[in-house]
Amino acid sequence: MNYGILAWKNLARRPVRTALTVVGVGMATAVAVSLGGFNLGFRAAISRSIEQLGFQVMIMAKGCPYEAATLMLKGGTGLLYLPESAHEQIRTDPDIEAITPVFLGVAEKPAGGPEENTGPSAFTLIAGIERESYAKMKPWLQFKSGPGFDGGRWFSPDAAAEAVMGFEAAEYEQRKVGDLFYITVVPHGKTEPEFHAFRIVGVLERTGTQDDGTVFVPLHTAQRIFGREGQLTIVGVTLRQFNAIRMREFEGRWMSIPEVQVVSLEQVKGALVSLVGTAQTMVAAVAVIAILVAMIGVLNAILMSVYERTAEFGILKAIGAERRQIFYLVCLETLILCFAGALAGSGVAAGGAGLTDATLRRLLNLGLTQPMVLITPRLLAAAIGGAIALGLLAALWPAARAAALRPVEAIRNQE
Amino acid sequence: MKSNVYDQPFITIAIGDAMPRQFHKKPLRQKMVWRIVLLSTLFAGTRQAQAAIGCTLSNPGRDLKTLYPEMTSYREELREIRRLPESANAFEWFQERLASPLDPVYEGADTPYTFYLVFQGNRLLGYVHGVNVPGRGGVIQIFLAVDPETAAITRLFFQRLETPSSAALRDRTVRDQFQGLTLADFYMHDYFQAASPGHEADKVGRLSPPARLPPDAWTDWHAILRGVRKNLLLLDLFLFHRRHDPFFNRARELLNPKESPS
Structure with a gap:
């Protein structure tokens, strides 16, 4: 007996029911694959974003975040800073592989509109850095080349009025190498804005990180124009060996400085993953419901098929078919249904990954530039395998019922 | 999360519980603020990722209502030269009439232009459109409000300068000089500048x-x-069906009598 042909013919006898069952399985598979892809992609995107910061550990002033919230929400000033001496102390730590001090400040961009005095409409993030230690920590930073950008370089150590722009900052301000760039800052302790002009000496290639929107100036220049000499916003650190034990030891050594707090970016990564954990759990619940509905659909379709074909099974058994052959035939029909549905669903999920990514970005605007949906061959294989396994599970009862039919009773009941 | 949170200059997101130990002792509100700020720092600036930077009103509802107090609604139309049927010709047309070179990096054919159409009921009150031009120390964003019938400037303002x-430069008297000008005045200025500098009919020359x-x-x-x-050229190209071209052709004829008009 050719089971494949027989199973296919049986399914083809009820094309609408077969198609609907396949669609049901396909939809459940597409949801499951998309969710799995989001789980994989989001973790990968977070990891990449964190890695591109270059730091494993950030040291910042205690209380700094509360002041930074003011800065962020109102566009004003008020970050708390840690003393530069903390950097000098911490850099002696034997576990440190690289360390870089960073000063962050926000320059307001004067706005306008049909009405006068509409206030600032934009802000530019100014990072005061030590070019050598910063570039060492972020070796992937490259200068943009091409007309208008050739000859890009970091500012000279003694050039106070030179700046390097991130890709997006340059694009937004329409700046090129050699152009001037104006910054207006209200220095700490003063009330009137001061105007500063910088010569752009380099524009960085796009990195997909916060560096793209940043204007880099020499550390001491930034401290001076913001009126914060001898102060830093963060100190970025990479350790020779980065693991939980080393991190705890490092943290313990430097938490003793009263002004600072030590933050591992691994912790931040975990926090970010847990941020969408709730959302992912909810979507997973929806996916589980979809899978259950699909299983019930498969069960219903196969059960109906078995009921309708009671006499047929009776005749098959009367002419010599064994129980296991009937059982196998029903399972094979289920397998075809589930395989076709899973294949279609996986194809839809893989083909629509871009759309899913765009939708998720719209719903969960997390500022990640890397793809948030990552559909791998392994994920597709798992989804197809899972759909078949669950489908076969749903088919056990109808198949057992069909196999257990007595030929004479089966033929009589259908007459 | 509320969508207006994202309108801040930094990206703001709240995160879960895997924070450093010392922060678990702090009140919930403080922890949330800490998380928001830290992540804002991490991802600040990444929202700007775009291929080409256009020029849009930062607060269209407020700005358009200021320009047209009687307005009841507005519509945005996004246009790009590269999406026009004959994009290469259109870009050439644009370059030729601008009378100054376009920046190949920041003023390409893929730049998106946002036109605001302002209505009172079904009646079109005006068009508002902004452009970016590189200034000495940063971008200058110049917005024009124009009359839909005459294509003349009714208002000029700077969003960034x-x-x-x-x-x-932002002074009202300086900006008001531009009221009433059309693209035709700029084309005529090309002629007067070469043939008759200081001519009283040269409105642009008098600015x-x-x-x-x-x-x-x-x-x-x-x-x-x-x-x-x-700005006027883009309005002419996208909204006024190149209605000022006869002025351009006439100016060119007068300046170069041997050349035939395009």
Whole structure:
């Protein structure tokens, strides 16, 4: 007996029911694959974003975040800073592989509109850095080349009025190498804005990180124009060996400085993953419901098929078919249904990954530039395998019922 | 999360519980603030990722209502030269009439232009459109409100203009000089500038910068003139069906009598 042909013919006898069952399985598979892809992609995107910061550990002033919230929400000033001496102390730590001090400040961009005095409409993030230690920590930073950008370089150590722009900052301000760039800052302790002009000496290639929107100036220049000499916003650190034990030891050594707090970016990564954990759990619940509905659909379709074909099974058994052959035939029909549905669903999920990514970005605007949906061959294989396994599970009862039919009773009941 | 949170200059997101131990002792609100700020720092700036930067109103509802108090609704239309049926010709048309070179990096055919159509009921009150032009120390964003019938400027304002002389350049009397100008005036200016400088019919030639403008701010004044012309050209191209082309052709004929009009 050719089971494949027989199973296919049986399914083809009820094309609408077969198609609907396949669609049901396909939809459940597409949801499951998309969710799995989001789980994989989001973790990968977070990891990449964190890695591109270059730091494993950030040291910042205690209380700094509360002041930074003011800065962020109102566009004003008020970050708390840690003393530069903390950097000098911490850099002696034997576990440190690289360390870089960073000063962050926000320059307001004067706005306008049909009405006068509409206030600032934009802000530019100014990072005061030590070019050598910063570039060492972020070796992937490259200068943009091409007309208008050739000859890009970091500012000279003694050039106070030179700046390097991130890709997006340059694009937004329409700046090129050699152009001037104006910054207006209200220095700490003063009330009137001061105007500063910088010569752009380099524009960085796009990195997909916060560096793209940043204007880099020499550390001491930034401290001076913001009126914060001898102060830093963060100190970025990479350790020779980065693991939980080393991190705890490092943290313990430097938490003793009263002004600072030590933050591992691994912790931040975990926090970010847990941020969408709730959302992912909810979507997973929806996916589980979809899978259950699909299983019930498969069960219903196969059960109906078995009921309708009671006499047929009776005749098959009367002419010599064994129980296991009937059982196998029903399972094979289920397998075809589930395989076709899973294949279609996986194809839809893989083909629509871009759309899913765009939708998720719209719903969960997390500022990640890397793809948030990552559909791998392994994920597709798992989804197809899972759909078949669950489908076969749903088919056990109808198949057992069909196999257990007595030929004479089966033929009589259908007459 | 509320969508308006994302309108801040930094990206703001709240995160879960895997924070350093010392913060678990702090009140919940403080922890949330900490998380928001830290992640804002991590991802600040990444929202700007775009291929080409267009020029949109930062607060369209408020700004358009200020320009047209009687307005009841507005519509945005996004246009790009590269999406026009004959994009290469259109871009050439644009370059030729701008009378100054387009920046190959920041003024390409893929730049998105946002046109605001302002309505009172079903009646079209006006068009508002902004352009970016590179100024001396940063971008200048020049918006024009124009009459949909005459294509004349009814209002000019700067959304971005950062220069030591920005107060003088933003002055209302300086901006009001542009009221009533059309693209035809700029085309006629090309002729008068070459053939009859100082002619009383040359409205563009009569535009004057603020008194005692420092020499280094003249770059921005010229950028503003270029920006206004660029803005009017884009309006002519996308909304007025190149209605001012006869003026361009006539000016060119007069300046180069042997050349035939395009």
